[in-house]
Amino acid sequence: xxxxxxxxxxxxxxxxxxxxxxxxxxxxxxxxxxxxxxxxxxxxxxxxxxxxxxxxxxxxxxxxxxxxxxxxxxxxxxxxxxxxxxxxxxxxxxxxxxxxxxxxxxxxxxxxxxxxxxxxxxxxxxxxxxxxxxxxxxxxxxxxxxxxxxxxxxxxxxxxxxxxxxxxxxxxxxxxxxxxxxxxxxxxxxxxx
Numbered sequence: 001x002x003x004x005x006x007x008x009x010x011x012x013x014x015x016x017x018x019x020x021x022x023x024x025x026x027x028x029x030x031x032x033x034x035x036x037x038x039x040x041x042x043x044x045x046x047x048x049x050x051x052x053x054x055x056x057x058x059x060x061x062x063x064x065x066x067x068x069x070x071x072x073x074x075x076x077x078x079x080x081x082x083x084x085x086x087x088x089x090x091x092x093x094x095x096x097x098x099x100x101x102x103x104x105x106x107x108x109x110x111x112x113x114x115x116x117x118x119x120x121x122x123x124x125x126x127x128x129x130x131x132x133x134x135x136x137x138x139x140x141x142x143x144x145x146x147x148x149x150x151x152x153x154x155x156x157x158x159x160x161x162x163x164x165x166x167x168x169x170x171x172x173x174x175x176x177x178x179x180x181x182x183x184x185x186x187x188x189x190x191x192x193x
């Protein structure tokens with residue numbers, strides 16, 4: 001779906017890629033922040049303590065164990081994707097916000113990495129709505145960045161190059177997630193020591 005929101009595609013629908021992409025970013029960040037705030041509020045009901053950092057560490061280790069192995073292909077997930085029919089029914093900014101909100105919430109579409117679940121649990125473990133919102137907003141901002149590679153797809157050749165780059169980037173992106181999880185584990189261990 002994200003490869004459908006390109007300058008070429010938006011121009012063919014009579015919309016501006018910059019407007020749609022900005023709406024997408026706003027949707028991912030807002031939905032991530034709201035989901036994170038809800039998680040933080042739920043987490044505030046649990047007693048405070050060092051158990052939160054230990055639980056966060058356990059979640060990160062589990063996410064790393066899944067994402068660094070073939071288990072990644074067996075993640076529990078929905079098969080639901082965003083509704084691409086919206087691209088012919090609504091203005092670009094409308095489906096930009098809607099698609100972004102669904103991806104920013106994290107778990108309402110296909111989940112491809114255990115890091116998505118780890119971010120959701122991390123928001124809960126923060127224990128406050130504000131801290132949870134910060135985690136969720138950071139998650140949403142990261143999801144918003146996924147549209148950046150599409151900015152050069154403004155003609156058919158650019159679209160072919162985009163799809164080729166996305167195909168080649170799949171394995172390195174998975175490795176980057178594993179490295180980020182390992183770095184997060186190191187940070188939590190450092191904080192616990």
